[in-house]
Structures are given as structure tokens and as C-alpha cells.
Amino acid sequence: MARAITVERELFEYKGKEYYGYFIKGTVKGRPVRVGIKPPDNGGYIVLDIFFDSEKPVNLVVNPYEITTEDGNVLSGNTYAVEGVDEETGEVYTCKVKPTRESDKTLLAMLINQTA
DSSP: OOOOOEEEEEEEEETTEEEEEEEEEEEETTEEEEEEEEOSSTTHHHHHHHHHHSSSOEEEEEEEEEEEOTTSOEEEEEEEEEEEEOTTTOOEEEEEEEESSHHHHHHHHHHHHHHO
16 A cells, blocks of 8 residues: 655745745655645645645545557656545545645655555
8 A cells, every 4th residue: 555645834935925835755765855745726725725624634536547648659657636524524625736846746756656
């Protein structure tokens, strides 16, 4: 069974205002890494904040995909989301996320491959 990848957050200041940044910490080939993630639009930050209101860990969900194009090429990769559970109803909610930078995309792939 693969180890769960936990998403964390921390407060930072930008132009006199406070914001939360979301990230995943791990180790790749003996080096500590920090992978920035973000929702695809600004409304997703509200959803992520709600997930973190709970005392439960917020885990990354990895969904592999494979698409065959009209010319027969196969494109594959992963989509990512975080998952939160409503403590009152038990309802599971997801919020799509993506790596913040291109380097974060590479580091996330490395983390996933070594935890699989």
C-alpha cells in the first residue's frame, strides 16, 4: 500500500497582507524537498482553507489518466486533488490542485514514484 502524501499549509505575508501557501514536504534521493501546490483558480483557496479547519490531515489524491489522440498518440499523466471530509455528515469533498511551478511538477512526480 502506498504511503499517503499529506498537504500542509503555512501563513506568509505579501504586500502587507497575510495569505496561506500550500505545499507537500518529502525526501527525494536523500534530499528534503518542498513542492508548492495551488488550486486552478482563486476560489479554490477558500475550499482549501475549509479543509484545513478540520483537525484531520489533508491528503493529496493522485488520479492517473491516459488519452489516445486522433492520430494514435497516447498522452498520460496525473491529475491531483485534495480531499476533505465533512465531520458532521461524513460527505467527502475534493478540490483540484496543481503544482505551482514546472519544477514542482517534476518534484511531485518524483515523490509519487518513490511512494508507490
